[in-house]
Amino acid sequence: MKLTKFAIVGMVTVATLVGTGTGTMAHAADGGTLGSKADVNFIPNDTITNPVDPTDPGNPEVVVPVDPDHPAGTAGPLSIDYISNIHFGDQKISGNNEVYSAQLDQIKVGASETIKDIPNYIQITDNRGSNAGWHLTVKQDGQFVNGTSELVGAVLSFENPTLNSASESDAPTATGFSLDPAGTSSDVMSAEEDQGMGTWVEMFGEDATEAADSIKLSVPGKTSKIPGQYEATLTWELTDTPA
Incomplete structure (x- = not known):
């Protein structure tokens, strides 16, 4: 009877040891850890940013200005992409004080090249990545002239500045201004640090009516x-720095 009892205990002990050993070996064969890497290499962005529809800057359709004489944009990473030429059209000569309003700008939108009337606007892109801010000014290089005739006392003014962007960065500051023919610079837009990243437009008027x-x-x-x-x-x- 004692022998039988010992044999049972021995069998139980052996079975326990074999089960433990099997579990340890399975863990070592099926697991472990191993490191890997992920990386990205940023390079300066020197491409020219095309004009966007200022009233819908997130629209992916191609936009082409109708005005054939619009100035070409500068290359990035901090760039002036587009500036509307200002046209006042034909006006009858008058001996009274007169205030003339500029014509709307126009763009062709999409493959259909649908012509759309839009506010005159300026487009800036900041792809530097430094988020350092920027500052845009403008000056008038002399009075309106026609040959030797000068439009003495004429004043050009820009009102109702309206900002728009598909970017989620904080907006820059936009101001209205009147220009001095003597060449004094006027503030147009200013982005402080961490403002104005991506593409921003300043329209003069929120919509075509304004x-x-x-x-x-x-x-x-x-x-x-x-x-x-x-x-x-x-x-x-x-x-490339704030004002």
Whole structure:
């Protein structure tokens, strides 16, 4: 009887040891840890950003300005992509004080090239990645002239600045302004640190209706005028630090 009892205990002990050993071996064969890496290499972005529809900047359709003389955009990573030329069209000569409103800008949208009236606008892109901010100014390089005739006392003004973007970054600051023909620079847009990343537009007028009365040319009645086209040049300057 004692022998039988010992044999049973021995069998139980052996079975326990074999089960433990089997469990340890299975864990070692099926598990473990191993490291790996992920990386990304950023390079400067020097491509030119095409104009967008300022009223719908997230629209992926191709936008082409109708004005054939619009200035080409500068190359990135911090760039002026588009600036509307300002046209006041044909105006009858007047001896009274007059205020003329600029014509709307136009773009062709999508493969159908549907023509759309839009506010005159400026488009800026910041793809630097530094989020350092930027500052845009403009100056008028002399009075409107037609040959030797100067539109003395004329004032060009930009009102109802409206910002729009598909970017989720904080918005820059936009201001209205009147230009000095003597060449004094006026603030247009300014992005502080961590503002204005991606592509931003400043429209003069929230929509076509408001824009129709947002850029004005005031001309004194006493100013001498002769038939023909008067022109002025504006210089827009974008710097890589806030104002």
